[in-house]
Amino acid sequence: MEHIYIYTFIGFLGGITAGMLGLGGGIIFVPGLMIVHKYYGLFASYELQVAVYTSLISIIFAGSTSSILHYKNGLIDMNIVQKYSLYVCFGSFFGIYILEHVSSASLELVYSIILIFLALLLLSDARVIKNNIRYFNKAGNLYFFANGSISSLMGIGGGTLSVPYLSFLINDIKKSIASASAIGLIIAISSLLCMFLLNSSIFSEKINNIALLILIPSSILGSYTGVYLLKVLNPGKVKNIFSSLLIVVAIYLLLD
Numbered sequence: 001m002e003h004i005y006i007y008t009f010i011g012f013l014g015g016i017t018a019g020m021l022g023l024g025g026g027i028i029f030v031p032g033l034m035i036v037h038k039y040y041g042l043f044a045s046y047e048l049q050v051a052v053y054t055s056l057i058s059i060i061f062a063g064s065t066s067s068i069l070h071y072k073n074g075l076i077d078m079n080i081v082q083k084y085s086l087y088v089c090f091g092s093f094f095g096i097y098i099l100e101h102v103s104s105a106s107l108e109l110v111y112s113i114i115l116i117f118l119a120l121l122l123l124s125d126a127r128v129i130k131n132n133i134r135y136f137n138k139a140g141n142l143y144f145f146a147n148g149s150i151s152s153l154m155g156i157g158g159g160t161l162s163v164p165y166l167s168f169l170i171n172d173i174k175k176s177i178a179s180a181s182a183i184g185l186i187i188a189i190s191s192l193l194c195m196f197l198l199n200s201s202i203f204s205e206k207i208n209n210i211a212l213l214i215l216i217p218s219s220i221l222g223s224y225t226g227v228y229l230l231k232v233l234n235p236g237k238v239k240n241i242f243s244s245l246l247i248v249v250a251i252y253l254l255l256d
Helices: 002-021 026-040 047-072 078-101 104-123 127-131 133-138 140-154 159-170 173-198 209-232 235-255
Strands: none
Touching: 002 026, 002 047, 002 173, 002 209, 026 047, 026 104, 026 140, 026 209, 026 235, 047 078, 047 104, 047 140, 047 173, 047 209, 078 140, 078 159, 078 173, 104 140, 104 159, 104 235, 140 159, 140 173, 159 173
């Protein structure tokens, strides 16, 4: 029973990030599930992989909800999404391949370090990217390939990397967030396809089905809440709170 409440909280919080910040929810799902797996001794030696795979499936539902709502609100730039879809797909395949062929201990170290980097990126409002956007702009296709790779490896929707780049192209933060949400959905679907092609037994061996059943409805509810909050709150302030929380979680996982 205790697990149900924890999974519900993780799903709802992840859904809010999907709808409000364009992060796909995975940046909350994965560290949250990892902590639960480690604390309760679940999925020994596969804590990270199970968290990532479960997160990616959840993102499809949370991402679909927020993307549909953003599309109805006329916030998604479909030309941009179509332009980079193929590159994030290839990147997603690469990320899942790494996830299946690298040891769990090494992945957890890499995951914690990247999570701290992403949290600092959010906290700094992605100044590193914005200050060097002319260089990133020249390598747009490669940038989104890397985005797909990192996002699938981390079990996230990619908004952390997509939003600052898209805000440069679109020059509208709300449209950038909405478009990032759509790209995150493409990453999740591509990753799911790659999971099946690499090893179809993933779906029976490396998915937290109980968490999945709870994350899906709670994240959908959170997505509606997040989309609403995007209209009435300043996303920047909320982003700072999430970023600080992620740094604490990443340090905990790094020291565990």
